[in-house]
Amino acid sequence: MDNTKPTVVLKNVSVRYIxxxxxxxxxxxxxxRKLSHNYHVKEFWAVDGVSFSLEKxxxxxxxxxxxxxxxxxxxxxxxxxxxxxxxxxxxxxxAALLELASGFDGDLTVKENTYLRGAMLGYTRRFMDEMYxxxxxxxxxxxxxxxxxxxxxxxxxxxxxxxxxxxxxxDILILDEVLSVGDGAFRKKSEExxxxxxxxxxxxxxxxxxxxxxxxxxxxxxxxxxxxxMGLGAPSDICKKYEEFxxxxx
Amino acid sequence: MLNKxxxxxxxxxxLVKRDFKKKYKRTVLxxxxxxxxxxxxxxxxxxxxxxxxxxxxxxxxxxxxxxxLVFSYFSxxxxxxxxxxxxxxxIFTKVNVPKYLFLLSKNVSSLINFGLTFLVFLGFCLLxxxxxxxxxxxxxxxIVCLVFFNIGVGSILSALYVFFKDIQYLxxxxxxxxxxxxxxxxxxxxxxxxxxxxxxxxxxxxxxxYFRTIVINNAIPxxxxxxxxxxxxxxxxxxxxxxxxxxxxxxLYYL
Numbered sequence: 001m002d003n004t005k006p007t008v009v010l011k012n013v014s015v016r017y018i019x020x021x022x023x024x025x026x027x028x029x030x031x032x033r034k035l036s037h038n039y040h041v042k043e044f045w046a047v048d049g050v051s052f053s054l055e056k057x058x059x060x061x062x063x064x065x066x067x068x069x070x071x072x073x074x075x076x077x078x079x080x081x082x083x084x085x086x087x088x089x090x091x092x093x094x095a096a097l098l099e100l101a102s103g104f105d106g107d108l109t110v111k112e113n114t115y116l117r118g119a120m121l122g123y124t125r126r127f128m129d130e131m132y133x134x135x136x137x138x139x140x141x142x143x144x145x146x147x148x149x150x151x152x153x154x155x156x157x158x159x160x161x162x163x164x165x166x167x168x169x170x171d172i173l174i175l176d177e178v179l180s181v182g183d184g185a186f187r188k189k190s191e192e193x194x195x196x197x198x199x200x201x202x203x204x205x206x207x208x209x210x211x212x213x214x215x216x217x218x219x220x221x222x223x224x225x226x227x228x229x230m231g232l233g234a235p236s237d238i239c240k241k242y243e244e245f246x247x248x249x250x
Numbered sequence: 251m252l253n254k255x256x257x258x259x260x261x262x263x264x265l266v267k268r269d270f271k272k273k274y275k276r277t278v279l280x281x282x283x284x285x286x287x288x289x290x291x292x293x294x295x296x297x298x299x300x301x302x303x304x305x306x307x308x309x310x311x312x313x314x315x316x317x318x319l320v321f322s323y324f325s326x327x328x329x330x331x332x333x334x335x336x337x338x339x340x341i342f343t344k345v346n347v348p349k350y351l352f353l354l355s356k357n358v359s360s361l362i363n364f365g366l367t368f369l370v371f372l373g374f375c376l377l378x379x380x381x382x383x384x385x386x387x388x389x390x391x392x393i394v395c396l397v398f399f400n401i402g403v404g405s406i407l408s409a410l411y412v413f414f415k416d417i418q419y420l421x422x423x424x425x426x427x428x429x430x431x432x433x434x435x436x437x438x439x440x441x442x443x444x445x446x447x448x449x450x451x452x453x454x455x456x457x458x459x460y461f462r463t464i465v466i467n468n469a470i471p472x473x474x475x476x477x478x479x480x481x482x483x484x485x486x487x488x489x490x491x492x493x494x495x496x497x498x499x500x501x502l503y504y505l
Binding site for chain 1: 257260261263264265267268271272340341343344345346347413414415416417420432458500502504
C-alpha cells in the first residue's frame, strides 16, 4: 500500500436506485400489469454527486436522516454496488461490517456459522482455527457452540457477529452502526475493541445516528440528505448545521 | 481467475459444507433417502412399464435406470440451483463476493448425490448381466457436459427467480414435460425416423442416449451426439453467464 496516496477517493459518485411494483411479483402479474399499464417503476438517485477524499488514519462520520443514502454509499465503497456515475478509488483492502446480525444460517450450529462468517469476511481457515476459541470466549458463548444458531437470543447473535467481525485487520474499515452491541458489560467491551481497531491508524468510515459519538470520534463529517451532499468538513461545524437543520423542521 | 479461486476457496468450502448439511439434515438416513428416491422411482417404473415397453427393449432395467439417473440429477441440480441467489441474498448484499459461488456450491451437493447414485447404477449393470468394458470410461464426457449443462440452466433459473418468484411453478411443469419427452421409460424406435430426430432437440434425451449407447449397446455414440452434448452445455452456460454479468447490479435492487 502506498502511504502517500489518499486511501479513499470519491469523485462525484451517484447511484441510481429503482423502486416500485417490481418486487415479489410473478411473471404472470408482471405481464398483466404491463398490459394494463399498471406497472410503475420509479427511478431516483439514492446517492447524488458525493465527493470526498480520505487519508490514512482519517475517521469520517456520515450523518443524515433515514433514507439519506448513507447505507447505499457504504455499499458502493465496499464494492458491493457499482456507482451509476462517478468514480471510486480505493487504495488498500476494505472490510465492511454492515448489518452484522443478518446472513447467518439458523440451521447450522454456532461453530459452523462462525466459520462461515469468517470465510465471508475473507479470513483464512488457519486463522479461524487459531482464533476460534477466543471468538467464542469474547462472545461468551462457550456453552452454545454446538447448538443450532436459531436457538440463540438476538443479543447472543449480535455478540457472536461482533466477535468475529472485530478480528478484521483492514486498511479501510466501514462501519454501519456497529460500534457497540449487546447489553451493559458487553457494550463496553465491544466499544473498547472497536476503539482499538480504529486506533491502529486505519481509515474508518462510520455511519452513526449519535451526533455525540461523531463529535467525539471523527475528524471529518459528511452530511447527506436525500442522496445529496449537504456538507463536508470539521465535525463541530457540520454537526451544528445539521442540528439547526433538524430544529428548523427540515 | 486462479487468484480468485484461492481467495474464495475457504468460503466456497464452507458453503458446500453448509449446503450439504442442510440438504441431508445431518442424518445418514438423509443421504440414504436421496439414494432411495431414484431407486423407488426405478422400481415403480420397472413394475408398471415392463408390460408395455420391456419386451421390446434389451436390458430394460438398465435402460430405465440410465434415464432416471440422468434425469434426476438434472432435476435436482437445477431445482436446487434456482434458489441459490435468493437464499444467499443475506450474504452477497453485505459482503463483496462473486455471486456464482452460491450456485456452484449447490451444484457440488447435487453432484455428490449423482456420484453415489451412479455407483449404484454400475452395480445394477452388473446385476443386469452387463460386463464393464473400456468404453465405460467415455461416460466421463456426457457427465462433464451434464455438469456444465446443469450449472448453465441453474444460473439462468436463479437469475430469473430473483425477478419472478413464480418461475418455480412454471419450471416444475417444464421439468415434468422434459421427463415425458426424454424417453426414460419408452423406446423412440416406435416413432418414424423424422420424429425420432426431433428427440435430439431435448438435451436430456441426448445425454441419456449417450449413456445407453455406451452401457447397453457397447458402442461409441456418433459425432452428432458428441457435438450436441457439448453444444447444449455451452449454449446454456453462455446465456447464464451473460445474465449474471448483465444483472449483477440489478439483483441488489430486488433482494
